[in-house]
Structures are given as structure tokens and as C-alpha cells.
Amino acid sequence: MQYVSKWNPNTRHFSEGSSTLILVKEHFGRNFAESLPMEMSLKIFSKLDIKSLCSAAITCKLWNCIIENSDYLWRTHCLTVRGVCQREVDGDRGSGLSWKVTLVRNYRKGSVKREWLRGRFSNIRCVEDLPDQSMCVLDAESWGEILEAELER
Numbered sequence: 771m772q773y774v775s776k777w778n779p780n781t782r783h784f785s786e787g788s789s790t791l792i793l794v795k796e797h798f799g800r801n802f803a804e805s806l807p808m809e810m811s812l813k814i815f816s817k818l819d820i821k822s823l824c825s826a827a828i829t830c831k832l833w834n835c836i837i838e839n840s841d842y843l844w845r846t847h848c849l850t851v852r853g854v855c856q857r858e859v860d861g862d863r864g865s866g867l868s869w870k871v872t873l874v875r876n877y878r879k880g881s882v883k884r885e886w887l888r889g890r891f892s893n894i895r896c897v898e899d900l901p902d903q904s905m906c907v908l909d910a911e912s913w914g915e916i917l918e919a920e921l922e923r
Contacts, residue, residue, distance in 0.1 A: 848873040851873060
């Protein structure tokens with residue numbers, strides 16, 4: 771049995787097969803963040819990965835306001851980066867920087883360091899062989915960790 775969905779503007783309801791879902795006109799097309807309590811919107815946004823969260827922040831002014839003003843949303847992602855760049859993240863947090871600013875400052879560094887530690891660049895023989903976006907400023911201790919990992923391989 772095939773169900774065909776169609777919108778009937780005369781009756782203000784949505785029909786799907788034999789079942790009917792009445793749509794309340796004032797809620798149709800509304801932003802969920804306008805309808806839900808702030809805590810629920812934050813819970814929904816907290817399920818997003820970093821790229822999706824950044825995309826959501828540019829969706830509309832309300833979403834941007836919620837995302838930009840909630841340190842809670844950035845904390846989990848920042849702690850993930852902390853697993854790789856613990857000194858940098860702890861230093862930024864100790865300086866009083868927000869979770870978001872700390873994440874932005876250390877995300878790329880954490881990604882590059884993680885790739886080096888995983889051995890992604892073990893077969894690189896010269897500078898010209900390095901892929902784009904594979905280098906960034908790392909401290910001496912980070913390069914020491916990378917060197918140790920390379921020597922173990």
C-alpha cells in the first residue's frame with residue numbers, strides 16, 4: 771500500500787493516506803527554539819558535532835544567540851581537544867578564556883597534532899610532500915611527543 775502525502779490549503783491539515791495530522795496554523799513553519807524552553811533548545815544543540823554547531827549558529831539570529839551565549843555547548847568539544855592539547859587548553863582556561871574561545875584557539879592545533887601522532891605523516895620525506903593544512907605552530911613538548919611516536923613506529 772502506497773501513501774501519498776499532500777498539503778491541502780483549504781482545510782488547513784496535512785493528509786497522509788488515511789491518517790490526518792491537524793496542523794495548528796500559528797505553529798506551522800515556526801522555529802523550534804521559539805517554542806521550546808531554553809533548556810530544551812540547549813539539549814538539542816548539545817547533540818551536534820562542532821561543524822554542525824557552527825552551521826546552526828549561522829542559521830538564524832535566535833539560534834546564533836543561543837549558541838554563542840552558551841558556554842555549555844562548547845565545553846564537551848573543548849574537552850575532546852584537551853585530550854590532545856591538554857597544556858594549551860588548561861592554560862587558556864586558567865587565563866579565564868571561555869570554552870568557545872579556548873576551543874577555537876586549540877581546535878586546529880589539536881587536529882594537526884592528532885594526525886601527526888596517528889602516523890598520518892610518517893611517510894613524508896620532504897616539505898613539498900606535506901598536504902595542505904597539515905602544519906601549525908606547536909610547542910616543543912608537542913613536537914617531542916610526535917618525535918617519540920615516530921621513533922616507536
